[in-house]
Amino acid sequence: MIDPLERLVWQLEDEPSLLEPDRLRERLAALDRLDAYLPDIPGAVPGAESNDGGLYRRARAVCGRLEAVNCELYEGIRCEIQRGERPETLLRWIDSSSVMDEAAGPINGPVSGMGYDYLDELVSGVFQFEEPGGGDVRREVEMVFYQPTPARHIFRLMGLTALDEADVLVDLGSGLGHVPLLVSACTGAGGIGIELEASYVGCARECAQRLNLNKVRFLEEDARVADLSIGTVFYLYSPFVGTILSDVLDRLRREAATRRIRICTYGPCSSVVADEPWLEAAAKPETGRIALFRSRD
Ligand SMILES: C[S@@+](CC[C@H](N)C(=O)[O-])C[C@H]1O[C@@H](n2cnc3c(N)ncnc32)[C@H](O)[C@@H]1O
Structure with a gap:
């Protein structure tokens, strides 16, 4: 039986479109799924890293690639703001998520309510709040x-x-x-x-x-x-x-x-x-x- 992490890593390694800047939502979802398997501290799962045939290393490499694209996206938006320009790259996300639109549909998730979503990740990535x-x-x-x-x-x-x-x-x-x-x-x-x-x-x-x-x-x-x-x-x-x-x-x-x-x-x-x-x-x-x-x- 294939380990679920192995299946996920295969699937993500085989999906280069995730590296397109516009696929932020999908990247964040992939990172969430990987996160569920990856121990925060190396060695946190006893023996896991040594007996996995390089699976954890591959999983971390996928995470690194996805995070690098996100960082580049956030940095691009930061530069626009720092130059005093309208942050078009950020505003494009807003338009495409139609949160400013009364008639926003279920495709973009619930408009009302308290839950956080990928737009919050985007904003905190840009603002880099600690x-x-x-x-x-x-x-x-x-x-x-x-x-x-x-x-x-x-x-x-x-x-x-x-x-x-x-x-x-x-x-x-x-x-x-x-x-x-x-x-x-x-x-x-x-x-x-x-x-x-x-x-x-x-x-x-x-x-x-x-x-x-x-x-x-x-x-x-x-x-x-x-x-x-x-x-x-x-x-x-x-x-x-x-x-x-x-x-x-x-x-x-x-x-x-x-x-x-x-x-x-x-x-x-x-x-x-x-x-x-x-x-x-x-x-x-x-x-x-x-x-x-x-x-x-
Ligand atoms: C629910 S949070 C809202 C934060 C922010 N407005 C936002 O929407 O992201 C409420 C904030 O009000 C601050 N606060 C509570 N009483 C206050 C007061 N009398 N004067 C100024 N700030 C206050 C709290 O410290 C807290 O940071």
Whole structure:
């Protein structure tokens, strides 16, 4: 009987089209399958590496080839961003995955919901985040822990808001900064990330610097006191609940008295925001999707 790993390695060695840059999704799926067999540490499966007739070596070689193509793809996108160009290579993926399209079909996986997919791999490959360890902040019970917005929802946010260079997106509770970074890189809009956790802010700033994204700033501050005066679009991925959320919504209402603003939400906070009488929803908010609200005149 053929070992399942051997069958997989044969199959992947025999599929040169996987090395075409555009086949990222298939490459990531192949890497996932290989990962399930490969011990992280050489020798982790006792005797496996010595008695396998070179199978592990071949499997690692396939992984290396697939990863090299991905690295080259990510590096190409990074270069486009660093040169201040619209990252067409990245945006091509977005168009082809139709995440910005209302009518996205099952062929591209679920558009709504929390799961992560190959677009998240693509974005973290480009941004090269090194997630810092546990934070230093003493969190109040109403503050929510870090979890990134899945990339397809960020692209959908861009589609819904049609942000441009005149906009400034403020992410309230920005974590590692995916949202302002990606939005600024793809649309030319300014971005501000407000985040309590110093190590996350440091990581987001380093990324902005590496990519020459000079219209993005990250502030180590509490959203209850940070300056909101230049934001045109505010984003909340349910960063806090209860009285903190009411206080911040109250601050946004006061900002809206000075100019029209838009608010995008994701997660459980959407239903709370939908109850604010000074806001009008662009469409009925749906669970697991980005919701867009505009301040009333
Ligand atoms: C669910 S995560 C969202 C991260 C990011 N917005 C994203 O979508 O990828 C919530 C973040 O809000 C931060 N946070 C919680 N309370 C905060 C506050 N009062 N002021 C600023 N940031 C806060 C947390 O540290 C965490 O990083």
